[in-house]
Amino acid sequence: MRVAIIGAGIAGLATAYFLAKEGIKVEVFEQKFLLHGASGRNSGGITAQFDDEELIKLAIRNEKLYDKLQSEIGFNFLLRKDGYLKLANSIEELGRIELQRKFGLKVKIMEAEEVRNIFEDINTEAFKFASFYPKGAIVFPWAVIWGLAKGCKDLGVKIYDFTKVEIVAEDGKVKGVKSGEFHEADVVVNAAGAWSKEINDKLGIKEEKRIIREEICVTESIKPYIDPYILHASEGLFLSQSMRGEIVGGIVGKSDGGMTSSLDFLIRYAKLVTRLVPKLKGLAVLRQWAGIYDETLDGKPKMCFSEIKGLYQLNGFGRKGMSIGLACAEIASKEILKFTQEE
Amino acid sequence: MVKVVDGRLVEHPILKFNRGKEVTIYFNGKPIKAYEGETVAAALYASGVRIFSRSFRWHRPRGFFCAIGKCSACMMEVDGIPNVRTCKVYVRDGMQIKTQSGFPNAEKDFFGVMDKLIDRIFPHGSQYTKFNNKIFREMLISRLRSFAGFGNAPKVEFSGNADYEEIECDVLVIGGGPAGMSAAINAGKYGAKVLLIDENPNLGGQLVKQTHRFFGSAKHRAGTRGIKIAKILEEELRKIPNVDIRLETKAFGIYGKIVGAVEKSKLLRIIPKKIVVVTGAYERTLIFENNDLPGVYGAGGVQTLMNVYGIKPGNRGLIVGSGNVGLILSYQLLQAGVEVAAIVEAMPRIGGYFVHAAKVRRLGVPIYVRHTIIRAIGKDHVRGAVIAQLDDKWRPIPGSEKKIDCDFICVAVGLSPTHELLYQAGCKMKFVPELGGLVPLRTKFNETSVEGIYVAGDVAGIEEATSAIMNGRIAGIHAVIALGLGGEMAKKELKESLRDLEEFRAGPFGERIICGIEKCILAKEVEI
Numbered sequence: 001m002r003v004a005i006i007g008a009g010i011a012g013l014a015t016a017y018f019l020a021k022e023g024i025k026v027e028v029f030e031q032k033f034l035l036h037g038a039s040g041r042n043s044g045g046i047t048a049q050f051d052d053e054e055l056i057k058l059a060i061r062n063e064k065l066y067d068k069l070q071s072e073i074g075f076n077f078l079l080r081k082d083g084y085l086k087l088a089n090s091i092e093e094l095g096r097i098e099l100q101r102k103f104g105l106k107v108k109i110m111e112a113e114e115v116r117n118i119f120e121d122i123n124t125e126a127f128k129f130a131s132f133y134p135k136g137a138i139v140f141p142w143a144v145i146w147g148l149a150k151g152c153k154d155l156g157v158k159i160y161d162f163t164k165v166e167i168v169a170e171d172g173k174v175k176g177v178k179s180g181e182f183h184e185a186d187v188v189v190n191a192a193g194a195w196s197k198e199i200n201d202k203l204g205i206k207e208e209k210r211i212i213r214e215e216i217c218v219t220e221s222i223k224p225y226i227d228p229y230i231l232h233a234s235e236g237l238f239l240s241q242s243m244r245g246e247i248v249g250g251i252v253g254k255s256d257g258g259m260t261s262s263l264d265f266l267i268r269y270a271k272l273v274t275r276l277v278p279k280l281k282g283l284a285v286l287r288q289w290a291g292i293y294d295e296t297l298d299g300k301p302k303m304c305f306s307e308i309k310g311l312y313q314l315n316g317f318g319r320k321g322m323s324i325g326l327a328c329a330e331i332a333s334k335e336i337l338k339f340t341q342e343e
Numbered sequence: 344m345v346k347v348v349d350g351r352l353v354e355h356p357i358l359k360f361n362r363g364k365e366v367t368i369y370f371n372g373k374p375i376k377a378y379e380g381e382t383v384a385a386a387l388y389a390s391g392v393r394i395f396s397r398s399f400r401w402h403r404p405r406g407f408f409c410a411i412g413k414c415s416a417c418m419m420e421v422d423g424i425p426n427v428r429t430c431k432v433y434v435r436d437g438m439q440i441k442t443q444s445g446f447p448n449a450e451k452d453f454f455g456v457m458d459k460l461i462d463r464i465f466p467h468g469s470q471y472t473k474f475n476n477k478i479f480r481e482m483l484i485s486r487l488r489s490f491a492g493f494g495n496a497p498k499v500e501f502s503g504n505a506d507y508e509e510i511e512c513d514v515l516v517i518g519g520g521p522a523g524m525s526a527a528i529n530a531g532k533y534g535a536k537v538l539l540i541d542e543n544p545n546l547g548g549q550l551v552k553q554t555h556r557f558f559g560s561a562k563h564r565a566g567t568r569g570i571k572i573a574k575i576l577e578e579e580l581r582k583i584p585n586v587d588i589r590l591e592t593k594a595f596g597i598y599g600k601i602v603g604a605v606e607k608s609k610l611l612r613i614i615p616k617k618i619v620v621v622t623g624a625y626e627r628t629l630i631f632e633n634n635d636l637p638g639v640y641g642a643g644g645v646q647t648l649m650n651v652y653g654i655k656p657g658n659r660g661l662i663v664g665s666g667n668v669g670l671i672l673s674y675q676l677l678q679a680g681v682e683v684a685a686i687v688e689a690m691p692r693i694g695g696y697f698v699h700a701a702k703v704r705r706l707g708v709p710i711y712v713r714h715t716i717i718r719a720i721g722k723d724h725v726r727g728a729v730i731a732q733l734d735d736k737w738r739p740i741p742g743s744e745k746k747i748d749c750d751f752i753c754v755a756v757g758l759s760p761t762h763e764l765l766y767q768a769g770c771k772m773k774f775v776p777e778l779g780g781l782v783p784l785r786t787k788f789n790e791t792s793v794e795g796i797y798v799a800g801d802v803a804g805i806e807e808a809t810s811a812i813m814n815g816r817i818a819g820i821h822a823v824i825a826l827g828l829g830g831e832m833a834k835k836e837l838k839e840s841l842r843d844l845e846e847f848r849a850g851p852f853g854e855r856i857i858c859g860i861e862k863c864i865l866a867k868e869v870e871i
Contacts, residue, residue: 243487
């Protein structure tokens with residue numbers, strides 16, 4: 001039994017890892033370099049503050065998997081559990097707190113003034129309410145990918161970078177993937193994130209999905225003093241401070257587009273972020289970039305076999321890849337294992 | 344003899360230093376005398392401060408280096424604002440300056456022992472590969488965080504205004520050196536609305552440090568000192584009313600048709616029809632032991648210190664590199680009353696013009712060809728250097744080592760184009776050794792592979808000021824012609840300017856350049 005995985009992001013690599021642990025022969029194909037896609041371009045915020053039962057459960061499982069995988073692989077993802085702070089101008093915009101609590105999330109609702117106990121420099125006039133999830137975390141996304149790739153390689157998984165592949169299917173069944181040379185596979189996993197739609201389109205698989213572009217920038221480094229990950233849900237602004245002390249922040253994506261950065265983003269971000277944290281004024285921006293991700297209409301990930309036999313869809317994570325990607329990969333690997341046993 | 348008071352040159356045979364009012368600034372609480380018009384870094388240097396910061400991991404000392412805000416060695420906390428590049432900030436009375444790294448401060452840093460220890464106790468990458476047990480891992484992450492970061496979190500809100508301006512123009516010139524001024528003059532004189540921006544507080548680029556006379560024919564301002572050429576170009580430029588000059592303005596990105604820039608604390612959103620990128624070059628460095636010690640400089644840093652701020656860089660210097668920059672710098676040091684211990688040159692012969700070499704030799708400076716620097720000596724700053732002879736395969740010959748007494752070392756081994764903006768704009772680039780490194784492909788009219796983006800001067804290939812001026816002229820005129828301005832006159836002048844450049848490069852020194860340019864010329868030619 002052979003499995004070919006398209007996309008060496010968090011979902012693709014984690015699936016490869018889980019399958020390889022079960023003794024399955026796995027190959028991973030990445031069209032560019034590792035970290036080229038959303039797994040290498042996101043800001044590393046991890047939370048379970050979602051408004052849907054399935055997503056909350058996935059996120060809780062995901063937290064445990066981070067701990068487990070780091071120890072198992074022997075690689076630290078520089079994950080720190082300093083909490084996820086969601087701000088909003090109205091209590092409704094904080095989302096379904098009761099639902100979150102029902103599944104055991106210890107989410108704390110605060111008024112603006114209280115938030116200063118968590119982060120003193122925040123401008124309490126820039127928002128009204130906050131929900132704080134103490135188990136929320138910030139991870140260094142690159143380390144996650146490096147670590148998973150190491151775990152995969154230790155188990156004998158072959159990762160091909162700069163290898164753009166096409167799925168080969170015959171009589172409604174996958175045969176493998178091809179990129180110049182043909183790689184035979186019984187199961188092909190489409191874990192190509194923002195590029196998964198393009199792959200499905202080629203096979204004639206119709207799906208309703210949006211490709212969204214999001215921009216981020218990084219300032220010069222200062223001594224770490226912002227502990228939690230901060231998301232202003234009403235304004236779409238997010239920021240956190242990396243292990244190296246840089247302020248990493250951006251604006252939640254709305255529209256599609258390529259991976260080029262814009263000046264307009266920088267201007268808008270600077271305005272929003274200095275309103276929320278006035279003392280960040282005057283800090284120099286060192287780098288900016290853009291990334292793209294795919295989002296399904298209901299905001300839930302796709303993890304299922306599709307109409308072509310042996311083709312597994314593992315995409316549509318939206319902005320939540322770091323929060324649920326490992327848990328989804330675990331489910332995917334179980335379903336693929338089941339499929340192979342049935343075959 | 345040059346008089347030196349408080350580390351500052353008072354009388355200089357060529358330059359005149361107009362110092363402002365005396366003020367007092369505080370460095371880690373200690374009062375220091377300074378003069379208005381001096382940068383913080385220059386004033387600290389004059390008062391004898393040599394360590395400005397510490398490196399992040401090894402806690403090695405970092406001192407005055409580039410003097411133009413490009414390196415980060417001089418970053419300090421100024422009046423509560425972290426990470427201020429002190430070589431770009433002018434002194435104000437009562438200013439509070441603190442070093443950011445090291446304990447208790449950068450000058451006396453107990454963590455200096457890390458230099459010897461850290462690779463043994465925490466090899467590179469340990470944060471990923473060690474401490475994999477959950478408890479240790481979480482402890483490590485929280486501890487690491489307390490070590491990370493440069494500079495304290497800001498204590499006060501930045502007081503600068505955050506203004507915003509949108510500017511539309513025909514030609515945007517990025518860089519106010521000889522090439523940039525020339526491009527702006529030649530685009531402006533045909534009626535184009537020109538915006539010229541430069542990150543420095545004055546025009547002239549590197550010409551302002553060049554106190555020597557230029558060579559070549561009289562037509563190309565030979566016999567005139569660099570500083571004077573800068574003045575002549577600036578006067579000509581300022582006479583053209585449709586040229587807007589913005590100083591202390593840094594372009595940070597070319598986003599398709601929009602250019603982002605910062606003018607002091609004002610953000611500029613520039614929408615130009617054509618862009619001339621004339622960002623110049625960086626100084627190259629050399630690999631040798633202790634090359635990061637305070638007191639190892641690029642030639643530019645020393646020239647800025649000495650010729651712009653009138654501060655004595657040291658008592659006795661060693662110059663590495665005998666190109667024109669190294670030779671001229673040696674002469675300038677001697678003029679300022681600084682001893683030059685020696686000039687070393689790795690090549691079997693002197694790189695620069697014979698006249699310059701003869702001049703420094705006459706003044707008793709030994710020039711060692713086929714020699715290189717092996718290491719710098721010193722703990723906190725340079726106290727000497729070891730040089731050695733090289734064999735035919737560029738390897739140091741054992742036993743040929745020689746110790747040189749000096750308190751600073753100047754690395755003048757050439758320049759590399761400042762190509763970042765071009766790269767970011769998507770211009771096709773190529774590595775051409777003859778031109779000093781990565782350079783853009785360009786047409787003979789200096790247009791890059793991205794339509795409407797032109798280059799001239801050192802960013803297009805390391806040459807010198809006269810040809811930079813000529814190339815700026817070509818780029819500027821071609822840009823206006825492409826905009827439909829200038830008519831027959833401009834077309835005629837464009838042809839003439841191409842011919843001028845060809846004549847200028849016809850000499851033996853032009854051979855290498857012509858050879859380099861052939862490697863990066865774009866086949867696509869827009870005939871006029």
